[in-house]
Amino acid sequence: MKGKISAERKKEIIEGFYYLSKENGLENTSIAKIGKHLGIPPSLVMHYFPTKDILISNLISYILDQYLKIYEPVIKELETKNHADPKTFVDSLFSREWNLLFDDGVFYSCYALIFRNDVIKKEYRKLHDRLREFLKEILDRDESLKNQDTQLLAEQIFVVVEGAYYYLSMIDNEDTYNKKVENFKEQVYDLLRKKEEQHL
Amino acid sequence: MKGKISAERKKEIIEGFYYLSKENGLENTSIAKIGKHLGIPPSLVMHYFPTKDILISNLISYILDQYLKIYEPVIKELETKNHADPKTFVDSLFSREWNLLFDDGVFYSCYALIFRNDVIKKEYRKLHDRLREFLKEILDRDESLKNQDTQLLAEQIFVVVEGAYYYLSMIDNEDTYNKKVENFKEQVYDLLRKKEEQHL
DNA sequence: TCATATATTGAACACTCATTCAATATTATA
DNA sequence: TATAATATTGAATGAGTGTTCAATATATGA
Numbered sequence: 001m002k003g004k005i006s007a008e009r010k011k012e013i014i015e016g017f018y019y020l021s022k023e024n025g026l027e028n029t030s031i032a033k034i035g036k037h038l039g040i041p042p043s044l045v046m047h048y049f050p051t052k053d054i055l056i057s058n059l060i061s062y063i064l065d066q067y068l069k070i071y072e073p074v075i076k077e078l079e080t081k082n083h084a085d086p087k088t089f090v091d092s093l094f095s096r097e098w099n100l101l102f103d104d105g106v107f108y109s110c111y112a113l114i115f116r117n118d119v120i121k122k123e124y125r126k127l128h129d130r131l132r133e134f135l136k137e138i139l140d141r142d143e144s145l146k147n148q149d150t151q152l153l154a155e156q157i158f159v160v161v162e163g164a165y166y167y168l169s170m171i172d173n174e175d176t177y178n179k180k181v182e183n184f185k186e187q188v189y190d191l192l193r194k195k196e197e198q199h200l
Numbered sequence: 201m202k203g204k205i206s207a208e209r210k211k212e213i214i215e216g217f218y219y220l221s222k223e224n225g226l227e228n229t230s231i232a233k234i235g236k237h238l239g240i241p242p243s244l245v246m247h248y249f250p251t252k253d254i255l256i257s258n259l260i261s262y263i264l265d266q267y268l269k270i271y272e273p274v275i276k277e278l279e280t281k282n283h284a285d286p287k288t289f290v291d292s293l294f295s296r297e298w299n300l301l302f303d304d305g306v307f308y309s310c311y312a313l314i315f316r317n318d319v320i321k322k323e324y325r326k327l328h329d330r331l332r333e334f335l336k337e338i339l340d341r342d343e344s345l346k347n348q349d350t351q352l353l354a355e356q357i358f359v360v361v362e363g364a365y366y367y368l369s370m371i372d373n374e375d376t377y378n379k380k381v382e383n384f385k386e387q388v389y390d391l392l393r394k395k396e397e398q399h400l
Numbered sequence: 401t402c403a404t405a406t407a408t409t410g411a412a413c414a415c416t417c418a419t420t421c422a423a424t425a426t427t428a429t430a
Numbered sequence: 431t432a433t434a435a436t437a438t439t440g441a442a443t444g445a446g447t448g449t450t451c452a453a454t455a456t457a458t459g460a
Contacts, residue, residue: 005427005437025316027227030417041439043420048437052418105315112312114370115305116225125370155367155380156387163363167355170314170325180355187356194390205407205457230447241409243450252448 010048012038014062017055018106026109031055060110060120064127070101075134084138086145090188093161094181104169132158145192157188210248212238214262217255218306226309231255260310260320264327270301275334284338286345290388293361294381304369332358345392357388 016038020029031052035042049055074092078084114121132154139150164184171177216237220229231252235242249255274292278284314321332354339350364384371377 009437026312031419032417041441042418043440044438046419050419103315105312108308108312108315112226112305112308115303115308118372121370121372128367128370152383155383159363159367159384159387160359161363162366163359163361166362166366167328167359170321170328172318172321183352183355184359187359190394194394209407232446232448241411242448243410244408246449247407250449 006048009044010058013045013048013055014058017059018062018103021059021106021109022103026106056110056113057119057123060113060123063107063110064123066102067107067127068130070098071131071134074138078134078138078141083141086138086142086192087189089135089138090157090185090192093188094164094185104165108169128158153191156191160184160188160191206248209244210258213245213248213255214258217259218262218303221259221306221309222303226306256310256313257319257323260313260323263307263310264323266302267307267327268330270298271331271334274338278334278338278341283341286338286342286392287389289335289338290357290385290392293388294364294385304365308369328358353391356391360384360388360391 013034016034017029020033020037024033031045032042035045045055049058074084074089110120111124114124132151135154135157136150139145139148139153145153161184164181168177168180168184171180213234216234217229220233220237231245232242235245245255249258270292274284274289310320311324314324332351335354335357336350339345339348339353345353361384364381368377368380368384371380
């Protein structure tokens with residue numbers, strides 16, 4: 001049990017960082033504030049994360065891990081049953097739990113950093129590559145999509161999903177929100193249907 | 201000529217703010233730095249923009265105006281010729297000039313603010329509502345799309361465009377970038393075609 | 401030309417920032 | 431138990447933050 005306390009503290013600090021960023025914004029969250037929130041001096045924060053840049057890049061790893069966790073249930077389903085319904089998966093992409101587990105504000109703040117930080121850019125790219133490959137696997141195991149360009153299809157689906165969340169984040173009214181979700185979902189279904197038709 | 205100097209200084213300050221945000225990031229651009237960049241004391245900056253919040257919200261107005269300006273040529277074409285080719289418009293959405301005129305880093309940094317500032321959220325929403333309505337007009341005047349739900353179609357197209365830029369921003373390799381642009385463009389063309397078919 | 405409004409300056413404010421460091425407490429290892 | 435490694439503390443640093451204010455320069459309108 002050498003690095004156990006260390007690992008726990010690190011996790012605690014990153015989660016505190018995430019919590020405060022969610023509450024007050026990434027740019028308004030300082031090392032001192034994280035320390036205060038956890039009841040420890042700022043110097044202890046810096047003992048585990050020597051610079052703020054390192055702290056931020058760890059926050060991003062944490063966020064991208066969280067992002068991936070949302071897909072975990074379906075990944076397991078795919079591994080055990082060796083099959084997953086694309087439509088069910090698409091539904092889960094647009095499900096509400098999403099927003100409960102995940103804060104889009106922090107996510108977009110971190111995303112904005114890719115434009116001035118190549119390491120962060122790479123990490124974001126890696127995550128999305130993985131997600132796309134995963135959806136491709138689901139599509140590959142679907143009979144109705146045999147001999148289709150599932151790579152392209154996966155890309156097309158995710159473009160709609162990301163664009164959808166971009167737009168949905170601006171909507172306050174619940175009815176409008178729900179209606180738009182249905183439209184976007186239908187748009188993805190259309191993509192799946194179109195490919196099926198090509199197959200026939 | 202009452203508020204002329206005032207208007208010019210304000211413009212100068214906002215453009216300096218934008219320039220520095222592009223260079224070093226929105227969160228790293230202070231009032232002092234803007235002043236230094238323009239050769240004026242920070243107090244003069246605050247004379248025209250009493251608080252930093254006001255300064256930021258003016259930067260956002262500026263950015264959204266810039267965003268809109270990209271569409272100006274097509275808007276004029278529509279007004280004079282009373283018609284515009286949807287495909288040409290889609291092409292312009294994916295054109296390179298875009299990225300030259302506009303910095304996505306600053307745009308996304310500002311976008312991230314909508315999650316904690318309702319006024320900014322409203323401004324962003326207003327911009328996108330306007331753009332969608334404008335595309336709808338173009339589609340409405342296209343014969344091949346008669347009796348179609350052009351509002352929905354416009355929404356579907358913009359979702360692809362926004363999602364596309366989200367993904368494209370992560371790509372460094374030029375060939376990969378171009379290939380993906382072509383795919384996304386094709387995806388939008390498909391949307392237009394699909395609706396045409398429904399019409400026949 | 402004189403009074404008034406606007407533009408501009410420079411110094412100062414309290415506060416927060418990330419970071420450093422030496423000292424101490426706690427834990428793990430031998 | 432003694433030693434070494436790790437965890438934690440608290441105080442201090444200088445630089446930067448947004449903001450205030452009184453003083454001065456410049457332009458505008460009567």
